[in-house]
Amino acid sequence: MGLDVAVIDIDPNAPGVCYADKFYEVSTNDISGILAAAENYHPDGIMTLATDMPIRSVASVAEKYKLYAVTPSVAQRATDKIEMIRCFERYDVPHPWFEVITFEEELKDLLLKHSVPFIMKPNDSSGSRGVVLVKDYHEVRDAFLYSKSVSKSGLILVEEYMQGPEVSVEVMTIRGETTILAVTDKLTSGAPFFVEMGHSQPSQLPNETIEKIKEVAIKAVQAIGIDNSPSHVEIIVTEDGPKLVELGARLGGDSITTYLVPLSTGVDMIQACILMALGQIPDIAKKFEKGSAIRYAECKLGVLQKINGVNEALNIPEVKHVEIVKCLGETLTPIRSSSDRVAYVITQADTAQDAIRMCENALGKIKFDIK
């Protein structure tokens, strides 16, 4: 794109550093450190990809230098699950019932008010860390302590257990105008830890349901006040209609916006976000309609010794990308959060269904030798 680019990362070996014209070794959560870097660099735009908390840093720089991004108060609402759900309540966006608790002593009152099952989660985590389903009264204390161990603030959100298909909605809001680029079907590991194991586009839900999902997603983006930003809105379609899980004022992760949106629509969502951050109005009109999918491997537990079959998987024409996330010699642990996942494949086909099938074919060819 011919841009001069500065990269900010706590890790000097981060993959993006070698592409940068300028590098600042600062944590993306360190707002004052990033403001100091901006003072030195004078950016024309600032953005992050699919991480939640750094949105607060982006918003602070954008406010100070009058750049295009969400405001700090929007960033706050979009990164604190408690503030977010209170905002949904205030603006009538369909959401699960919820309670906020801090101390173990409050569990007794909680159980007098609500019966199991329900969900517990930290207000300030991500990647499904600390999210747990409580199915039985006996599990409440352990679930609370597990969730609390991940919560930086110590606050735990207790929510109605919503059941039904889960989707995410990939959205761009540019100068007050909100456009939906894709509705993505989500596959999770299910109860108790709900780790995302796959995504596919376009959603295979009935059209009428997709229309309702889109309405709820736009309402949620407006309630939080998101503008000049992408959003990733997570929704579960319950018997009472689509309800909000959460949203991010950011691009969807797990390759949803880097790979799946371009493969299913022809829209380069990352380039669009860069242009938007620079104050331009990008072209986000759909170029074609295809299916795309990502599926994560399910592996045995143990030490990863060897991997065979990656080339065979890459030889399938529909396979666009294969990534092994873990290193040889690493111990594979039970999948409790996104960072425990081992490998994934990404495909493009005529339909979402075919794309998923080709992911499964490709994963079948990759052999993990685990001892």
Ligand SMILES: Nc1ncnc2c1ncn2[C@@H]1O[C@H](COP(=O)(O)OP(=O)(O)O)[C@@H](O)[C@H]1O
């Ligand atoms: N109230 C709920 N009902 C049912 N499932 C939920 C609920 N809250 C979270 N989940 C499941 O847990 C996953 C992770 O929760 P989420 O609130 O999105 O946290 P994170 O920030 O870790 O992604 C969701 O994608 C969903 O599958």
Ligand SMILES: [Mg+2]
């Ligand atoms: Mg989530």
